[in-house]
Amino acid sequence: MSTIASTAPQQQPRHALRAPIDPTWANFVGLISAAALLFAFLFAPWYWGEVKYNGARLMSEVLVDRPYGQYTSAMIILIPLAALGTVLITLWGLNSPERGKLASFGTSLFGLIALFYFLDFYALQDNELIDQYVQTSSGFTIALVAAVVLLGQAVLLHPWINEGLFRLSETGSARLPAVPAWLIPYLFLAAPLALYVVWIIAPTIYTFYLSLTDWDGVSSPRYIGLKNYKDLFAHRSFTEALGNNVRWLAVFITVPTTLGLALALIFNTEMRGGKWYKVSFYSPLVLSGPVIALVWSWVYHPSKGLINPLLVDSGITSSPPGWLADRQIAIYCIIVAAAWRQVGYVMVLYLAGLKNIDPTLLDAGLVDGTNRWQLFRYIIFPLLAPVTTIIVIISIIDSLRAFDLVQIMTRGNQNTEVLANLMYMEAFNNYRMGYGGAIAVILFSISVVFVGLYLWRTLKDELEY
Amino acid sequence: MATVANLTRPGERAEQRRKLVFAAIKYGALTALTLLWLVPVFSSLITSFRTMDDISINGFWSIPSEVTLDKFQEAWKAARIRQYLLNSFIITIPSLAGMLFLASLTSYALARFRFRGNLFIYFMYVAGMMLPFQILLLPVFRLVNRLGLYDTYAALILIHTAFQLGFCTFVMRNFMRTVPGEILDAARVDGCGEFRIYWQIMLPLSLPSLAALATLEFTWVFNDFLWALILLQSDALRPVTAGLATLQGQYVTDWPLITAGALLATLPTVFVFVFLQRYFIQGLTLGSGK
Amino acid sequence: MLVLALVMLPVSLSTQAQAPEYITYNSMNSDPLPRALDEEVVQLWNERNPTLPVEHSIIAHEDFKQAIRAYLTAEPSPDVLTWFAGNRARFFIDRGLILDTSDVWEEYGFNDTYAPGFKALATVDDKQYFLPTSYYWWAVYYRPSLFEQAGITEIPETWDDLLAACDAFNEAGLYPFTIGTKYRWTTAAWFDYINMRVNGPEFHLDLMLLKESYTDERVAAVFDYWKQLFDHNCFLPDPAAYSWQEALDFMIQGEAGMYLMGGFITDSYPDEMEDDLDFFRFPIINPDVPIGEDAPTDGLFMAANARNPEAGKQFLAFMGSQEVQQMAFDEMGRLPTRTDVDVSAASEAVQKGINLIQTADNVLQFYDRDTTPPMADAGMDGFMAFWDNPDSIDTILADLDAERLRLLEAGDTGE
Structure with missing residues (x-):
């Protein structure tokens, strides 16, 4: 007032x-x-x-x-x-x-x-x-x-x-x-910034401190230096989790990205009923993690679900895979479920990117007699480069955050451990809060590289002026 | 199509036919792909109308021996989905109001004023929106306990508001920068206070971005699972995501009930998506930074 | 400003009534029958104490096991919680998270009415922290009709009998054993039993207490036996996709003949089919070692951070009363831990179960209750990995021993 x-x-x-x-x-x-x-x-x-x-x-x-x-x-x-x-x-x-x-x-x-x-x-x-x-x-x-x-x-x-x-x-x-005029922006900022500092910034810094301690969540944290980090790399679950995050990441930056781009290219042209197709592809976006996890668990259910009875009845194989029960492929089964949601997201971003391309450029290309592939390869794709970069970065960050699907579908058993779930389990299930903190810090540090890239991309213009 | 073809010369007719075949293939392939894409959704829908006995005995790929709505009823009441949904709304709506209001304040300051630390603060918000929330888990759990907010709606409302501030600020600040400064300057010359300019000029102008953000954030907050897992313990307070996760533990073998619960849990977000799709997509696009 | 001023006014419109008290009770009895009993008992309490109601949260069993850590460290914690006896309770007691309820034992005469063995389970340093409310036996459950179908006439008593039975089932086109390992602990029953039958219960207990090494060749022998079961195709495929209840479906539908499971199996087994369900003692492997049995004890404890400890204790005492144990026995066949429960009405199956435990030389709890939780966690991971690839057992055991040494170093022996 x-x-x-x-x-x-x-x-x-x-x-x-x-x-x-x-x-x-x-x-x-x-x-x-x-x-x-x-x-x-x-x-x-x-x-x-x-x-x-x-x-x-x-x-x-x-x-x-x-x-x-x-x-x-x-x-x-x-x-x-x-x-x-x-x-x-x-x-x-x-x-x-x-x-x-x-x-x-x-x-x-x-x-x-x-x-x-x-x-x-x-x-x-x-x-x-x-x-x-x-x-x-x-x-x-x-x-x-x-x-x-x-x-x-x-x-x-x-x-x-x-x-x-x-x-x-x-x-x-x-x-x-x-x-005084100089105070006005700070007055606007005061309340939100206070909230942000208390709930986001300070906790982030505090986790760094916790990662250097031995803390069971009950007594007060005891400083132990870098021991948690040393233990981490000797811990099989950690390397397993790291490996799975890398698999997740590898799939995420390739499969949903290409599929999303392909779909965006198709739907970018005027076509009858295009809206409905589009809606179908991005509808998984509104589903929550638990819903996706449950629905896919049912699809994968080895004896009664969707895939296996079909495989057996149609005579393709008499001993179908166990999907989530098979340690070799369980993590990929989860990633597929996650990618199912991601494709729609990628498609939306590419569609927006395609809208921004000047149509005259494309017409010029067509007049020059280039075929469709060349048009895509030499004109469209380079023009989409900024969007692609953003998508890749977002995919990487999303794959590092992966948690709910793993927690609900396998709880990290069956060789499907990922860093986020391991952190949760170590901290809240094994009472090794400091150790969990160390995992969080590692996760943070990996993310920071990509977040940095993202920031650089989005803020480049700001910094120039 | 046919009439056009009749009027044209034979060579063009072949061309037309080629196009038609091409279109047919394209639509056929797309339809097939779309159906495949939606298989998980349809299968859940079909499952929820059946009984587990039927599926166990005849298999999923059989004609249902009976179709029933019982599972929805059971999920709604006995499995407490109605209560979980109510909780989700009690948590989501205030968070949404809080984050949009606070983010619009921040964005106004960041977009309209030059002052020391402007870019740094902006940078902090953008960085925050991308970070893995695991880094916050332990301290926030502790903080919530210290504040006596453990196992209350308030804890979830506060953390959602704070956590989503980053994204909202990012989107709105960029949007507000596109508002021509002349409008605001004119108001300033007229003697309007800054708060009044923000309130009566900037906010109405920012409505499109507010709508987009509200739609998107609604689904995000509504779909959160992790924080509910950590900051609540009473079954009475659980939002629908956490409630669903426990359904699987409680009705282990009753897949029709689990899928019925999952479908009921999805209704609000689907509703938002269907009716506010434009804003939803806008939000996603704005949020990607381009 | 005016509004704010009004709001800040310390206007007290309170009616000056005594604040009512509540008791919070979080339980993990999420299967339909135990859930019904749990709700019935709470309702009984609420009817008798309308001004001291219990707020009851039933959490899915597996979620509860995971969430309890957060419950106990939160402020306030729930007052009363369900839990398991043994090291799983000890883990929390050692961390000071559990309320000393010796006064309840004293005041309500539990010291005299509970069997001494169960009191010992509840006691750490002469104080009672845990309230054992019931226990059950483990055995190999089977369907006699399916035995007949597979042409098995004798109940397997030795290891070779068991393998022969598996072969017979396979020939008849049935899975010999069903098992759901989604939540891992079902594998631990197999380890417990084979180890107790091969090396004896004492070695098993020492291993549980981290006194023996997992790289000991006696432990390796356990896995050799276990591997024979795989070689004879004793288990259904893809067990890791199922919870134990889902796996039970294979037995109900007549696709699998046997199930190594606890007595609570009958809670999830259709009543009308219970005539066709029986059980036998896990076969003897080495006749020279004493017979050990798993008889896990369940119960309740109170959180040290309890919001309402005094009222909670009253509720705890009620839950441990003769009346409630009698109800649990009559309605569910839960074996009582009190000596004054009338068990004369026990069904044949229950008598057989009691007999199974009474004729054992040593009675233990269960893998994840006998050893310390971090070790149990690593151990069950190991069993799962072994199940997936039996040839990797050497690396698995080396890992387990590394974990054991780490825990010893950290003083986390659970003793």
């Missing part, structure tokens, strides 16, 4: 923006209250002073008839609905002042809806358990206050108050020292 006011003093009073009644204040208050409502619901203890019993948890308990559900009113579902509704309607109102009044009215309505929960909770409940055992906490209180404010924010639209507020902001900002 202070940023809004801060830049005003150097300027003339803004008569243009000074509508008879400025709903911005009301909408802003509505938005903040909705945010508070949502925050209280998700992050603050609703009852009994423990974050664990937040409103979201209680709501889900009500909806699926679990034990805590009995301690609250079923109408708790109104809280997130009101909060989300308010956020949307105030955003809509804030973006264009003429809609602001309507938005404020809507906000009050949502406040009323939210209050129904509290009414029901206090007045209409006939539940012994609630009377005896419920102790409301800060989340509940914040939500109640926020709901009341939501209901009442329309008061700010009253001409007197509105005028008063306007004067207040004018004089208030006149009295406040202006925010």
Whole structure:
């Protein structure tokens, strides 16, 4: 709020923006209250002073008839609905002042809806358990206050108050020292950057430290220098995992890339029904890892799945491979499932790349009498080079991250260990947190090379200017 | 096609026929490939309508002896998919709102101002989006425990918001740089505060990139498995990905139920994909940096 | 600002009621029948203690085994958890992750009502950390009708009988043994039994405690015997694709004759077919060594980080009560660890199982409960690798011994 006011003093009073009644204040208050409502619901203890019993948890308990559900009113579902509704309607109102009044009215309505929960909770409940055992906490209180404010924010639209507020902001900002210009970007950055540093940057650095320690996750970490790293290279699982990551990578930068490119070339030309074919190929992209893992486990199921009964019944072979049960090929079976998803991704990127190619270049090529292959080889492919680089880098990074398929399909047994899974198992299954940290650092270091390449490609232009 | 061929001379007719055959081969091959591509999906669909006894006795490649919706019902209620889905939404929606809002703030600062550390901060976000998240696992697990957030939705919401900030910032910052500076400068001259410019001018202009990001991030956060595995322990809180993984352990031999659960779990993302496909693809393209 | 100020106001609208307590209980009884029993017991508790309800999370068995490490290090941990006796529990106890529940044993008279052997299993340094609730036997399960079909008239009692039976099954076009090794531990049963039958239970226990070397030629002999089973095609193909329950399907559908499995096999076996299911003691190989049997004990313990230790202890005591053990015995045939459970109604099969254990010279737990977890992990990896390529056994054993030495050096002997 202070940023809004801060830049005003150097300027003339803004008569243009000074509508008879400025709903911005009301909408802003509505938005903040909705945010508070949502925050209280998700992050603050609703009852009994423990974050664990937040409103979201209680709501889900009500909806699926679990034990805590009995301690609250079923109408708790109104809280997130009101909060989300308010956020949307105030955003809509804030973006264009003429809609602001309507938005404020809507906000009050949502406040009323939210209050129904509290009414029901206090007045209409006939539940012994609630009377005896419920102790409301800060989340509940914040939500109640926020709901009341939501209901009442329309008061700010009253001409007197509105005028008063306007004067207040004018004089208030006149009295406040202006925010120096150099500080403004940092004000924008402060909140997200703080979150990012606490959750991403600091943990990354901390892992480096952990990798130099012996830590079982219980006592405090003990510094042991590079011992974890020495152990790693003597550890068969580690070399196996590294090898599998390399296999994964080798397949990923070749097979999905070529297949994706081929498909992109086909679909780049106008063709009837092309949209549907395209959709089919990139639909696996929206499937989650566990879904892909389960679906493919079923396909590979050696006695009842899809492939083997077909092979046996059609007489191709009487002793079909065991797929995931066969140590020689299990890792490739997993990679195929992963590649299945990757192809669509590659295709999308190439299609975008092809769109950017100037069609006149192609026409010129055709006029010159080059055949299709030459056209592709000498004109299209070189023009796609930047896209190809990006795709290769993304493929490499994705193959280093591989985790969910391995974890669900084989748990890293059957010679299918990969670094990410090994790290998870060592840290959370064998209590060798420091050792797991060392694997993570190795994974990180390999990635950094390619991430560096990627950064260099994407940031090259930035650095030049 | 046929009428055109009749009107043309014999030589061209041969040419036409050649093209027609070529097209037929092309469509035939593509259709075959597409069907093959979708075999895993179709087979799951078929499996989920059957019973395991039927599959065990007659094999997968037989005509189903009976078709039933029971497995969907069982997966929905008894196998608790409905609860897992609800949890997924409770986790995904706030994360989405949080990351888009925070990333738009960051992007505005990075795209519109020249200041010390601008490129460095941008660099940090871009690097972060590419890193293997394993590097965060142990410290984040510890941090979450220290903050008393272990086994709460909040833990997942926070880590998703923070982790996806990198990607969102990357996309939005690049998008905002394409907005002509004159519009903003004009507003500045009019006496608008920076926050107001961001809010009332920049954000509406960035809606396309916001929509693309929202669609893409929705599927990503919804599909996350690892963090749910690490930061939650109550069955009551599990999102659908982690819930599905346990289905396999609980209904080991009941593949129709497992596939039915998997299909139900996919519905929200498929829905988003079908209706917001354009944004989804846009997001992917924007995200590749070109 | 106004809103923020309001929000920050320490308005307390609390009703001043006593905060209710909860107990969190995470269990791994995910198979249908054990799950039903578990839920029934919890429901019974909840009905009796509406103000002290148990929040029950059932986690798929194999996931639980993996996730328990995270549960126990989290803050707070679940109050009560299911687990296995032996070194698998010891591993956590040594790390200070398990709550000392001696007072429960004292207060509820468990010291007197539990069989001394089970109390010993629960005790470390004179304190009770674990609550054994039931145990079961391991045996070779088979379908008499399939024996008939294959023309086998005698129950295999020696190694040669066993190989002959395998040959007979193969001739009849059936798989002799079914096994699902997806989660590896089923292979360990084979190692346990062959080792106990060839080298005796004492050597086996010493190996488990890392006192003997995996490169010892006696260990190599175990794998020689094991390899004979492969040479006789005793197992179905691709076991690594199946969990133990999926492998059981082959037996139910009459494709496989035998299954080396624990007594819990009946939980997943169709009731209407149980007449056609019987078991026998794993055949004798070296008649000169004492007979060892695996009889794993399951139970409960509490986390040191438990959120609500006092209430949790009450629930633990309930779970260990005569009433609950009687229920488990009556409904599931779970063998009780208490001495005051009425077992007179035991079915023939259960009596036979009890007899199997009582006539053994030594009773052990199971590979992954007798040895220390990291060793068990490496060992089962080794068994899987051996299964895939029996000729590589020398390298596998060398690796296992390297792991053993590493653990000895780290003081992680599990003793």
